Amino acid sequence: MTGEFELIRRYFASAACARAEGAVALGIGDDCALLAPAAGQQLAVSTDTLVEGVHFPKACDAFLLGQRSLAVAASDLAAMGATPLAFTLALSLPEADDAWLAELARGLDRMARQCAMQLIGGDTTRGPLSLTLTVFGQVPTGQALLRCGARQGDLLCVGGALGDAAGALPLVLGQRQADPQLAEPLLARYWSPQPQFALGQALRGKASAALDISDGLLADCGHIARASAVRLCVEQARVPLSLPLRGFAGDSEALRCGLSGGDDYLLAFTLPPAHWPALQAEWPQVCRIGHVEAGDGVCLLDDDGRSLEPTVLGYQHF
Amino acid sequence: MTGEFELIRRYFASAACARAEGAVALGIGDDCALLAPAAGQQLAVSTDTLVEGVHFPKACDAFLLGQRSLAVAASDLAAMGATPLAFTLALSLPEADDAWLAELARGLDRMARQCAMQLIGGDTTRGPLSLTLTVFGQVPTGQALLRCGARQGDLLCVGGALGDAAGALPLVLGQRQADPQLAEPLLARYWSPQPQFALGQALRGKASAALDISDGLLADCGHIARASAVRLCVEQARVPLSLPLRGFAGDSEALRCGLSGGDDYLLAFTLPPAHWPALQAEWPQVCRIGHVEAGDGVCLLDDDGRSLEPTVLGYQHF
Known part of the structure; x- marks a missing residue:
């Protein structure tokens, strides 16, 4: 979360040192964000990377890309039976293009509102276009849906x-x-x-x-x-x-x-x-x-x- | 966390569906990992990306790269006064090279042991070489070190x-x-x-x-x-x-x-x-x-x- 992250932060309303309500105790702007799952809840965490030309077409619409990227990542929370809370975004960009970033952020924001998720941090680096999202949700202790419980007759x-x-x-x-x-x-x-x-x-x-x-x-x-x-x-x-x-x-x-x-x-x-x-x-x-x-x-x-x-x-x- | 993540998982001892002790309730192998910070603790989260040619030299030693990448990311936990717990790794690779991956994993593992951190998930994708690490630690509620409290005379x-x-x-x-x-x-x-x-x-x-x-x-x-x-x-x-x-x-x-x-x-x-x-x-x-x-x-x-x-x-x- 260094200075260049300002490029994305600009499009998300979140003040440094702002202590938020609920499970997000501290959002963007410090060395770390702070999450506080509710009593009796565990934190579900998943990471997904989307690379241009592999997971989405080259030169695609930035708004659609933002929307889809968060949905793809957040779907892992649904698969665990978790309630979505927050996400981080690591964005690798060949160049800083304000109009493109604004559209990406608008797409992310649209899906974030739909999923009730808050951007809590990230990193922006120069490099070939890719997005890595880490998503966070909470699920009552012991009730997460796993892959390992299927039984004969189900x-x-x-x-x-x-x-x-x-x-x-x-x-x-x-x-x-x-x-x-x-x-x-x-x-x-x-x-x-x-x-x-x-x-x-x-x-x-x-x-x-x-x-x-x-x-x-x-x-x-x-x-x-x-x-x-x-x-x-x-x-x-x-x-x-x-x-x-x-x-x-x-x-x-x-x-x-x-x-x-x-x-x-x-x-x-x-x-x-x-x-x-x-x-x-x-x-x-x-x-x-x-x-x-x-x-x-x-x-x-x-x-x-x-x-x-x-x-x-x-x-x-x- | 799809099948190709096997490439990295192979080098980390962690069974699917294994319920671990302590703050990591579920490690690698499902849609999400599950974290359970101790009572009275908040979870500190930070994401860092390292891109070849920007954050580390091209064709550098994979062991050293693994070691350095985790240390760089985990340092944000130190800056919050947090105790390190776990990390996820999103790895973008131009090709799958077993010997190179084994060395990367050995470097990550060395630093992970040194920091007492556990790999809990991630993603491996085909693309230009880059690593995005999201690190997790815990810190007593209200005691995280922030950037916003410096006062005249300090x-x-x-x-x-x-x-x-x-x-x-x-x-x-x-x-x-x-x-x-x-x-x-x-x-x-x-x-x-x-x-x-x-x-x-x-x-x-x-x-x-x-x-x-x-x-x-x-x-x-x-x-x-x-x-x-x-x-x-x-x-x-x-x-x-x-x-x-x-x-x-x-x-x-x-x-x-x-x-x-x-x-x-x-x-x-x-x-x-x-x-x-x-x-x-x-x-x-x-x-x-x-x-x-x-x-x-x-x-x-x-x-x-x-x-x-x-x-x-x-x-x-x-």
């Missing part, structure tokens, strides 16, 4: 229709065009993911394992399977796909996006069946897409319940 | 001899050579700064303002002056300079390094005079180098107490 569920963000990529990259009624909902899912905080909090004490889908459904189910030492079975016919995605990409490509596309930032979780009726009543957008068995890995079942080879795995940077 | 002190790291730069960059008895202590100060945790903790309830010197003494004193709305006066003759620095760089360049060189990561703080005798007895390496007046900014006083023009300001990236 249901496998997701928080909504999958694949829209991956399906939007040809639009994001300007490789294809589409009618606004198809393009707009898909682009919104890419540029403005909505972390499922309320769903995550509702799953505390109910879901046996949870995460947010960032690498693609099959790859992320693999994380739960490994951490829980079980097998997750995905019924292909139950994977929820939106009408705009099917209209834009066609059924086959839509399914590929839903199974292997990343970037949706919806929750995937396992649930003892006894909790299903109440959850379904309260969260109609939640879909049951499979179940948990003894074994390991992820299996994909076709419409007749036969196991398919899941050749399409999630995106791995290395 | 003494200005530093935690030890200044300028060694800046003086070492020609050695670091291979532009000059020197006898090992001069080179080794200077290179150690650059590559392995020692965050002054114990001093910071000892200053709780005593120092009126504090920070760690990263941008250079004069520039960093400017931060205290601004936050506290006072003037800080530095007596040039009192600025402590090491024998190796004077031997290597000469008196004039040594003074320039001490006043304006960054990277020492020693504490600078203001202290009501009543605390000086006890502090001096317990911390003989601490030097009194000036005082606090009414006014603003930083003034530099020559050997006769006349004000000099501080033309040499700290490094600013933009």
Whole structure:
């Protein structure tokens, strides 16, 4: 947090030495920020980096980039059942461009307000464009949703229709065009993911394992399977796909996006069946897409319940 | 924290879903780590980015880079009087090189053990080499050392001899050579700064303002002056300079390094005079180098107490 951080601080209303209310005891402007989780709460922490040309297109809109970056990072808090509190931003920039920074800050600020999160610090350095966000939330002690609790017989569920963000990529990259009624909902899912905080909090004490889908459904189910030492079975016919995605990409490509596309930032979780009726009543957008068995890995079942080879795995940077 | 983070996790002993003891309730391996500061403690948080070619030389030794990166970041905890707990690492790498990563991890691990800090998460992405570390410590509620409390009549002190790291730069960059008895202590100060945790903790309830010197003494004193709305006066003759620095760089360049060189990561703080005798007895390496007046900014006083023009300001990236 050195002097050059002024470039970003300028766009966020926060006075040095200002002691804030609530969980943020000290915000931007000193060597450290100070967080004070409420009594009986633990602090959830996650770090995400977004690099130009890898996680977002070169020369993209700064407002959209700011909005998306915070949503992507904050989604990890939703996956733990945490209530969002605050974030830090480490920004690497090839040059200081006031207009660009103002737009980035406006996008971050929009999403920060939506998520009720406060910028508490960071660093700005000269270098190729990238953003590293560390997000903070609080969760009652012992109630965080982990990846390691899935048990044989649990249901496998997701928080909504999958694949829209991956399906939007040809639009994001300007490789294809589409009618606004198809393009707009898909682009919104890419540029403005909505972390499922309320769903995550509702799953505390109910879901046996949870995460947010960032690498693609099959790859992320693999994380739960490994951490829980079980097998997750995905019924292909139950994977929820939106009408705009099917209209834009066609059924086959839509399914590929839903199974292997990343970037949706919806929750995937396992649930003892006894909790299903109440959850379904309260969260109609939640879909049951499979179940948990003894074994390991992820299996994909076709419409007749036969196991398919899941050749399409999630995106791995290395 | 996706699959590719395995690259770093491999070098750190930490099992997924392992519930650790103490303040780290959950380490690497889930969507978030969980921190539980002790009762009556706040969590101190700071983020630092180091970019190749800006904050460290291209093609530098990975072990030294790991060691230095964590020390630089953790120094902000010392400056708040916090006890270090944990850190996250966001690593951007042009390619995955196992031998290089093993050395980086060994350097991080060495400094982490020295500082009693645990790696709790992070992200690894493909991109130009840079490291963003977010560090966590705890400090008793209301006792953190801030920048805003300096008062007229306080003494200005530093935690030890200044300028060694800046003086070492020609050695670091291979532009000059020197006898090992001069080179080794200077290179150690650059590559392995020692965050002054114990001093910071000892200053709780005593120092009126504090920070760690990263941008250079004069520039960093400017931060205290601004936050506290006072003037800080530095007596040039009192600025402590090491024998190796004077031997290597000469008196004039040594003074320039001490006043304006960054990277020492020693504490600078203001202290009501009543605390000086006890502090001096317990911390003989601490030097009194000036005082606090009414006014603003930083003034530099020559050997006769006349004000000099501080033309040499700290490094600013933009």
